[in-house]
Amino acid sequence: MTTVAAYAAAAAKAPLERTTIERRAVGEFDVLIDIKFVGICHSDIHQAREGWGEAVFPMVPGHEIAGVVAEVGPGVRRFKVGDHVGVGCMVDSCRECENCRAGLEQFCVQRPTWTYNAVGKDGKPTYGGYSQKIVVDENYVLRIPDGLALDVAAPLMCAGITTYSPFRYWNVGPGKRVAVVGLGGLGHMAVKIAHAMGAEVTVLSQSLRKKEDGLRLGADHYYATGDPATFDNLRGTFDVILNTVSAPLDYDAFLSLLRTGGAMVTVGMPEEPVQIQFSSLFGNRRSLTSSSIGGIRETQEMLDFCAEHGLGADIELIRADQINEAYERVGRSDVRYRFVIDTATI
Ligand SMILES: [Zn+2]
Numbered sequence: 001m002t003t004v005a006a007y008a009a010a011a012a013k014a015p016l017e018r019t020t021i022e023r024r025a026v027g028e029f030d031v032l033i034d035i036k037f038v039g040i041c042h043s044d045i046h047q048a049r050e051g052w053g054e055a056v057f058p059m060v061p062g063h064e065i066a067g068v069v070a071e072v073g074p075g076v077r078r079f080k081v082g083d084h085v086g087v088g089c090m091v092d093s094c095r096e097c098e099n100c101r102a103g104l105e106q107f108c109v110q111r112p113t114w115t116y117n118a119v120g121k122d123g124k125p126t127y128g129g130y131s132q133k134i135v136v137d138e139n140y141v142l143r144i145p146d147g148l149a150l151d152v153a154a155p156l157m158c159a160g161i162t163t164y165s166p167f168r169y170w171n172v173g174p175g176k177r178v179a180v181v182g183l184g185g186l187g188h189m190a191v192k193i194a195h196a197m198g199a200e201v202t203v204l205s206q207s208l209r210k211k212e213d214g215l216r217l218g219a220d221h222y223y224a225t226g227d228p229a230t231f232d233n234l235r236g237t238f239d240v241i242l243n244t245v246s247a248p249l250d251y252d253a254f255l256s257l258l259r260t261g262g263a264m265v266t267v268g269m270p271e272e273p274v275q276i277q278f279s280s281l282f283g284n285r286r287s288l289t290s291s292s293i294g295g296i297r298e299t300q301e302m303l304d305f306c307a308e309h310g311l312g313a314d315i316e317l318i319r320a321d322q323i324n325e326a327y328e329r330v331g332r333s334d335v336r337y338r339f340v341i342d343t344a345t346i
């Protein structure tokens with residue numbers, strides 16, 4: 001076992017403080033990673049505050065991990081010391097169910113082992129990336145290609161795959177009109193990725209405050225949802241709407257913007273149940289659906305795609321002692337567009 005410095009929340013809604021945690025000894029198929037950077041995902045905040053239900057404390061959040069391989073177990077074949085690697089939302093799964101066999105480990109019927117706020121196969125709590133090292137089975141470690149800097153690659157491990165996977169599944173590409181609702185951590189990656197896939201991209205944001213950024217990131221159009229004329233003008237326009245907002249929305253109004261057969265994919269997770277009118281779906285065979293990260297294979301495909309297109313996140317690099325302030329700022333959407341912790345400061 002190794003003792004490692006980390007930042008943890010001792011209880012729900014408690015501020016995060018410096019502490020130490022134990023990492024398991026490097027097993028036969030394990031990779032020990034020196035974490036260099038870790039992104040702050042909105043879901044870290046939801047979980048540290050128990051917004052999604054009872055959580056495991058103390059909690060070391062962080063599932064947007066980028067680092068360098070420091071040691072490998074004797075059975076490891078895919079990685080060697082010095083490789084640039086990433087870890088996302090899961091660190092294990094059953095490997096035997098039909099979803100795991102299909103490369104959809106995120107839908108493992110036994111539930112994947114989440115990177116934090118979970119219990120591992122050894123019966124011990126898992127701790128995430130707000131720490132200096134992590135030990136992960138090689139099958140759940142991703143390769144970060146050369147040409148992607150580790151700091152801007154870290155947020156791809158959640159924000160990148162969460163937007164890439166639904167775009168692949170719902171066939172985003174040339175000739176498709178895509179709307180991205182919300183221009184935050186997820187939204188800004190969604191714009192970059194949909195644009196790189198060749199789609200016509202529209203940002204739907206509450207106001208026009210970030211319009212210049214949206215266009216710079218690759219959007220073709222930018223509209224304010226605070227303006228009721230937007231919903232009249234864009235009626236029946238989009239093949240796919242990716243909703244990255246976790247606050248509840250007027251889903252019926254957004255569904256009216258889909259073409260016949262179009263899909264609205266919600267990747268923001270509201271904390272409370274929501275209401276929709278089924279007539280919003282029925283008239284034009286529209287779908288309201290969702291998506292959760294991506295499998296290991298697809299996450300690697302996303303990293304390779306981002307490297308090929310030169311796509312990293314737009315980040316604000318912070319010290320570990322700024323985490324609590326960063327949480328407050330994420331709550332106010334005051335970040336462009338992802339906070340990334342320099343783990344050397346932990
Ligand atoms: Zn996340």
Ligand SMILES: [Zn+2]
Binds near residue numbers: 093108110
């Ligand atoms: Zn499984």
